[in-house]
Amino acid sequence: MQFDQELALQELFEFLRMPSVSADSAYQAGMQQAVQFLQTKLTRLGFKAEVRPTEGHPVVYAERLTAPGKPTVMIYGHYDVQPEAPLEEWRTPPFEPTIVDGRIYARGSTDDKGQLYAHVKGIETLLQQNGELPVNIKILFEGEEEIGSPNLAKYLEAHSAELKADVILISDGSRFSADTPSITYGLRGLSYIEVHVQGASRDLHSGAYGGAVPNPINVLCEMIAQLKDDQGRVTIPGFYDGIQELTEQEREMWNTLPFDEGQWGASIGIDQFPGEAGYSVLERIWARPTLDVNGIWGGYQGEGAKTVIAAKAGAKISMRLVPGQDPNRITELALKHIPTLAPEGVKVHAFEHHGGDPFVVDLNSPYVKAANRALQRVYNKDAVFIRTGGSIPIAATFTRIVGAPILFVDMGLDIDAPHSPNESFAVQDYLNGILTSAYVLDELGRL
Amino acid sequence: MQFDQELALQELFEFLRMPSVSADSAYQAGMQQAVQFLQTKLTRLGFKAEVRPTEGHPVVYAERLTAPGKPTVMIYGHYDVQPEAPLEEWRTPPFEPTIVDGRIYARGSTDDKGQLYAHVKGIETLLQQNGELPVNIKILFEGEEEIGSPNLAKYLEAHSAELKADVILISDGSRFSADTPSITYGLRGLSYIEVHVQGASRDLHSGAYGGAVPNPINVLCEMIAQLKDDQGRVTIPGFYDGIQELTEQEREMWNTLPFDEGQWGASIGIDQFPGEAGYSVLERIWARPTLDVNGIWGGYQGEGAKTVIAAKAGAKISMRLVPGQDPNRITELALKHIPTLAPEGVKVHAFEHHGGDPFVVDLNSPYVKAANRALQRVYNKDAVFIRTGGSIPIAATFTRIVGAPILFVDMGLDIDAPHSPNESFAVQDYLNGILTSAYVLDELGRL
Numbered sequence: 001m002q003f004d005q006e007l008a009l010q011e012l013f014e015f016l017r018m019p020s021v022s023a024d025s026a027y028q029a030g031m032q033q034a035v036q037f038l039q040t041k042l043t044r045l046g047f048k049a050e051v052r053p054t055e056g057h058p059v060v061y062a063e064r065l066t067a068p069g070k071p072t073v074m075i076y077g078h079y080d081v082q083p084e085a086p087l088e089e090w091r092t093p094p095f096e097p098t099i100v101d102g103r104i105y106a107r108g109s110t111d112d113k114g115q116l117y118a119h120v121k122g123i124e125t126l127l128q129q130n131g132e133l134p135v136n137i138k139i140l141f142e143g144e145e146e147i148g149s150p151n152l153a154k155y156l157e158a159h160s161a162e163l164k165a166d167v168i169l170i171s172d173g174s175r176f177s178a179d180t181p182s183i184t185y186g187l188r189g190l191s192y193i194e195v196h197v198q199g200a201s202r203d204l205h206s207g208a209y210g211g212a213v214p215n216p217i218n219v220l221c222e223m224i225a226q227l228k229d230d231q232g233r234v235t236i237p238g239f240y241d242g243i244q245e246l247t248e249q250e251r252e253m254w255n256t257l258p259f260d261e262g263q264w265g266a267s268i269g270i271d272q273f274p275g276e277a278g279y280s281v282l283e284r285i286w287a288r289p290t291l292d293v294n295g296i297w298g299g300y301q302g303e304g305a306k307t308v309i310a311a312k313a314g315a316k317i318s319m320r321l322v323p324g325q326d327p328n329r330i331t332e333l334a335l336k337h338i339p340t341l342a343p344e345g346v347k348v349h350a351f352e353h354h355g356g357d358p359f360v361v362d363l364n365s366p367y368v369k370a371a372n373r374a375l376q377r378v379y380n381k382d383a384v385f386i387r388t389g390g391s392i393p394i395a396a397t398f399t400r401i402v403g404a405p406i407l408f409v410d411m412g413l414d415i416d417a418p419h420s421p422n423e424s425f426a427v428q429d430y431l432n433g434i435l436t437s438a439y440v441l442d443e444l445g446r447l
Numbered sequence: 448m449q450f451d452q453e454l455a456l457q458e459l460f461e462f463l464r465m466p467s468v469s470a471d472s473a474y475q476a477g478m479q480q481a482v483q484f485l486q487t488k489l490t491r492l493g494f495k496a497e498v499r500p501t502e503g504h505p506v507v508y509a510e511r512l513t514a515p516g517k518p519t520v521m522i523y524g525h526y527d528v529q530p531e532a533p534l535e536e537w538r539t540p541p542f543e544p545t546i547v548d549g550r551i552y553a554r555g556s557t558d559d560k561g562q563l564y565a566h567v568k569g570i571e572t573l574l575q576q577n578g579e580l581p582v583n584i585k586i587l588f589e590g591e592e593e594i595g596s597p598n599l600a601k602y603l604e605a606h607s608a609e610l611k612a613d614v615i616l617i618s619d620g621s622r623f624s625a626d627t628p629s630i631t632y633g634l635r636g637l638s639y640i641e642v643h644v645q646g647a648s649r650d651l652h653s654g655a656y657g658g659a660v661p662n663p664i665n666v667l668c669e670m671i672a673q674l675k676d677d678q679g680r681v682t683i684p685g686f687y688d689g690i691q692e693l694t695e696q697e698r699e700m701w702n703t704l705p706f707d708e709g710q711w712g713a714s715i716g717i718d719q720f721p722g723e724a725g726y727s728v729l730e731r732i733w734a735r736p737t738l739d740v741n742g743i744w745g746g747y748q749g750e751g752a753k754t755v756i757a758a759k760a761g762a763k764i765s766m767r768l769v770p771g772q773d774p775n776r777i778t779e780l781a782l783k784h785i786p787t788l789a790p791e792g793v794k795v796h797a798f799e800h801h802g803g804d805p806f807v808v809d810l811n812s813p814y815v816k817a818a819n820r821a822l823q824r825v826y827n828k829d830a831v832f833i834r835t836g837g838s839i840p841i842a843a844t845f846t847r848i849v850g851a852p853i854l855f856v857d858m859g860l861d862i863d864a865p866h867s868p869n870e871s872f873a874v875q876d877y878l879n880g881i882l883t884s885a886y887v888l889d890e891l892g893r894l
Binding site: 023024082083085089146147148173174188190192194199200201202204205206207208209210211212213214215217218220221222224225226228268269270271272273274275276281284285288289290292293294295296297298299300301302304305306307308309310313315316318320343344345353354388389390391414417418419420421422 | 635637639641646647648649650651652653654655656657658659660661662664665667668669671672673675715716717718719720721722723728731732735736737738739740741742743744745746747748749750751752753754755756757760762763765767790791792800801835836837838
């Protein structure tokens with residue numbers, strides 16, 4: 001399949017220059033630019049493309065239903081990106097895409113603008129080649145994935161009739177490795193909470209008061225330290241109840257994957273892999289739940305020294321969940337347990353940010369097999385079947401409302417560093433992603 | 448002793464109108480006015496008064512050595528003040544002293560211009576009464592106390608010969624309570640360090656990696672949690688070695704002080720007083736060492752949620768020290784111990800900010816007794832002997848170079864709100880301060 005690679009890059013760069021950070025209201029203009037860019041492009045491709053408001057950032061919905069008798073494919077992606085902080089660690093400007101050594105450096109390059117736009121170009125390629133599409137296509141691009149899709153479920157419920165499809169196609173993650181195409185059949189779920197600890201009503205001089213007043217930072221640290229035991233297991237009562245353990249078949253399949261712990265660690269600068277005792281690295285990140293503090297703050301963070309006892313400290317804490325764990329239940333357990341860890345003398349306020357269901361797809365589905373054939377055409381080898389440690393909180397709701405399984409055909413790689421400074425996407429992965437999109441749609445059209 | 452109270456207030460007001468903010472170079476003119484005001488006034492009182500440059504703001508040094516055979520008293524104070532911010536919280540202009548309900552509201556009114564000038568007026572009162580001073584006096588008024596006296600140690604070393612005295616008199620703090628004159632005979636010392644924990648070489652997606660990589664925030668919290676045991680005692684090996692325990696006499700003396708824990712807590716919004724088991728609140732803040740985290744940071748601190756495992760986290764940690772603890776030794780112990788608390792897989796960098804020696808004066812010293820007699824003459828009651836939990840890092844250097852003990856005879860009160868908006872100084876405390884200065888010098892002259 002042929003397409004203009006230069007043009008494909010040029011268009012993606014234009015899209016990446018729009019700073020569509022959903023978490024920060026200062027980026028409102030960037031969000032609007034991205035929405036208009038997508039609507040214009042999809043309209044040009046013959047889609048009926050609309051910007052649909054939500055209570056938060058809008059959804060871009062588009063459809064081109066011109067293949068009677070053929071399956072209907074729903075393509076999902078998100079046009080919003082993570083905040084760029086810490087800006088000082090970027091080697092190139094986050095919103096000025098720059099190619100270095102065959103990689104496109106920009107916030108959103110791999111997560112998810114690059115992968116989203118590969119589908120747009122895949123569709124365009126099919127249209128240029130055949131004048132028509134092999135399947136009916138519905139597109140849903142949301143703008144709140146990086147803040148937990150707070151309004152998407154409501155949107156899906158409200159538009160359930162028009163969203164019906166036979167299969168959902170999502171590319172928003174990482175392939176197994178640079179030379180291994182893969183299909184992701186499982187995701188972890190998520191429970192994300194925030195905890196605030198308040199001591200005195202104002203910041204105190206640590207000399208005049210230190211020794212007889214609560215220190216919210218020390219207290220918060222002591223509480224966090226109690227959330228895991230010395231085997232790396234989360235200590236929230238009931239946390240592990242009902243978890244679906246891995247099958248022997250899965251453990252064996254994963255053991256044969258060409259995964260080199262040492263190499264994996266070296267790519268992120270570590271040579272130790274602390275985690276839950278009794279599980280391999282892949283099992284821990286794909287199929288075991290975790291608890292990680294994602295942010296902490298309190299007191300003086302500036303240069304030098306300030307002798308203050310802060311009035312308040314806080315932390316953001318997320319738990320990745322696996323099949324068998326209900327995010328609402330886990331959140332409830334955590335919000336109930338954490339305040340009990342506080343000593344007398346402080347006030348604890350713990351609240352929920354968002355959650356997401358864990359998810360697995362049936363490996364024997366014809367859609368999975370069609371996707372595998374498409375990947376064989378791009379890479380000349382079979383795909384491997386993996387899970388991912390990440391979460392797409394909306395996946396479970398999505399599959400229920402659309403009434404279809406989800407195919408996760410990822411184009412990125414972990415070394416793309418999504419969410420980190422210097423996020424990137426290999427030029428070759430973007431170009432292969434365009435081919436992958438076209439071939440997957442083509443194979444689905446043959447079912 | 449008689450003096451013109453109206454004139455004493457008028458002169459202090461003139462001094463307070465000069466905005467001598469050392470932290471802000473925009474106030475250079477105010478600093479110069481204050482220096483000239485003091486030099487002129489001291490010269491009129493028969494002192495040889497000089498403005499001595501430093502690498503920062505100048506020192507005003509003055510001496511009147513006209514009492515052969517009598518003790519030499521070094522009086523220390525500072526003419527610089529804290530910045531006035533936040534200006535909008537002041538009810539009267541910070542540099543236009545205003546009396547409301549018997550209190551002088553102005554920046555520097557209690558800290559330290561009011562207390563400093565009480566000594567100037569005390570000296571003047573003695574001269575008017577007797578034509579001569581009962582002791583030899585050396586005066587050192589610095590202009591950088593509010594920015595940490597960065598050049599004072601160097602000045603002291605360079606002028607050690609001329610600074611020799613028998614006793615040092617400092618009034619730059621708070622009496623025990625409004626109706627209780629007090630002498631502060633002890634200060635805590637300080638060891639202030641910073642700890643950084645590094646996990647991976649970059650921030651990681653908590654989904655893609657969470658479960659098999661070190662999380663520096665969790666690790667830092669676990670390390671901090673181990674720095675105190677469940678009795679509130681610091682666990683750094685050797686931390687308590689050599690500490691001079693409180694004497695029974697001191698414990699009894701403090702137990703009889705009119706100190707109301709409930710009222711003290713209410714003023715800062717707490718009703719619990721967590722701390723080292725086995726000690727009262729006053730003992731904990733005046734005479735027991737502590738460890739407090741003064742700041743912590745890591746990961747995402749912004750609005751909403753970010754699913755990141757930070758590459759780095761850090762904390763600022765200070766320890767208040769008591770007599771028997773050497774700050775250099777404690778810093779060394781902490782810097783050696785803390786990295787041992789880290790699990791494998793992270794790198795720890797711990798380093799020193801600054802330290803300060805703890806300080807106590809012998810309660811049986813004739814100078815302490817002379818000061819007590821002076822306070823009896825002003826207030827018609829005995830002084831109480833207290834310590835303070837804060838640190839004056841320069842105190843130990845001062846006492847070493849001058850070769851004399853320090854008498855902290857404070858005139859202010861905590862409710863004066865030094866460093867805060869609406870700083871004030873009771874008119875009566877200022878007038879009593881003038882008497883206190885005169886009587887202390889008089890009593891020292893009788894030794």
